[in-house]
Amino acid sequence: MSHSKPARNPDAALTLVNGFSLEMTGKDVPGLEEARNAIPAGTKINVTFLGNEDLEMRISAAKAVREMGFIPVPHISARRLSSQSQLEDFLGRLHDVGASEHVFAVGGDPAEPEGPYPDSLSVIRSGLLSQYGVREVSIAGYPEGHPDIDDDVLWRHLDDKSAALKEQGLQAVILTQFGFDTEPVMTWIKNVRARGIDTQIRVGTPGPAGVKRLLGFARRFGIGANAMIVKKYGFSLTNLMGTAGPDTFVSDLASLLSQEPTAGEVSLHFYTFGGLKATADWANEYTTDRS
Template sequence: MNDIRRDFLRAPGGSAYAFGPAVSIELAPEQARGFAPRADCFAPGSRVFLTHLAGKPEALQIDAALRIKEMGYVPVPHLAARNFRTAQDYVDLVQAHSRNGIGEALFLGGNPALFPGPMAEAAQLLAHPVLSDSAIRTAFVAGYPEGHPAIVEAALADALRRKLEICADRSLEARVVSQFAFDGDMIGDWARNLHTLHSGLSVHVGLAGVTSLTKLIRFAMMCGVGPSLAALRRSASGLFNVIADRNPAEILETMAANYPAPLGPLHLHFFPFGGWEKTLAWLSDYRELSLSRVNER
């Protein structure tokens, strides 16, 4: 690895957080056909989350999940309550994934304030009887390190508690995967708090992958990421830093320094806004550099 590549990694402290199959990535279903990472960049058995967007044919997600599974990865389709026009549409999608042996899913409320169907919350999806006879036995739910722009903190905590209780009642393994943020200290505090309140809970921390500052800001505003945008903007000064690709090393290092000995399982989940190729190439180099630092100690 050359010096320029090392500088790009910007990983001064090293991280003890999980790599290998514990690292996951998010794709749109239409990206699955072109998804072909090298095993040294993204290990077989790793999770691939697949988005569920209003207006997109759900057959795209069904086909993508099956393709990802046949490639040797673990597909995790998003199921967004507010995107279903009827409860039967939700049942049909769960059953289609079950026929294909899909065992994990992310349960979301969804974003639209106005929506056509009867369901608005992830808890309604989790409580639906269709899951009892489905192949889905691992349920991811959403976490928000810097809060939610439309939901107060107490309500967020109550909603998470309720979803975890539903999962326990239905013998579903519950995991939390977070929205991305740009303040490593804030993310570390959030993960520590979750582990303190919910012993043994697996937490998958969302990080924006390698992309330009302008793209990061645009996606952050689209996704409702707010307070930590100031930290991202402060880290950029000068024209080069604005146009150059950013990577999550600095955020990851700050988080690791803030929360160096996790009280429960803590993993990494990447949103590859600049393309999965860039993010997974960076991840491979970051892993290599981290291991070399460990071997030098």
């Protein structure tokens, strides 16, 4: 396998970074306030659905995103929902604050579902989303696989979710788990397109953050973080006190995409482990340097 560096392509890199989306938790509203002037108006900002957040926190974060001029994409964590009425309550509250048009339906962490939804497909098939004004649903993609789910199951679910959304007349976006290596991402994108799925893909990668923190998240999510890969990403395992940004990953991915005619619509989604402002500042600097 060749590991030569793809040729740099500044135009492709600009296209890839423009229209990026971001991730925040329910507790990150102060961070969003601090970063708001660095983030382009109309940017999609995903709001997580973590076990240590409650309904009020999720709703107020989604509302804050909208009020600051961005597009909220609240997460719906299927396995964390204890009942249909909890799902309806959440969707109803999102609708009340104007934050229900875009959602991200994901399975979620708990080993055992807390209610009737074992996976995001069951939430989509409930038919409830469009009743509360949802128009676009993001679904998860796993270029490097999932530590607890076989690849054939992941592919079948991607096919089934894509088909279910199409049947309901809902727009779809595929949002990937974060990775450090562009090669499995490109292989996976080609496989998605070969299955006849032409949905927009948002490739997840971490914004700038401390190396130790990045490796911690990688281990937690089962992402490949061996020495060769992290070197390609642009940080060193011998300097765990340093920080790393996605410059190399983004430039390499842009070059690979520009050489792949079947890639379709691909943009970036930043996991903001190092903070919203640091990530937005990085994106501004990256695009300015290439404009």
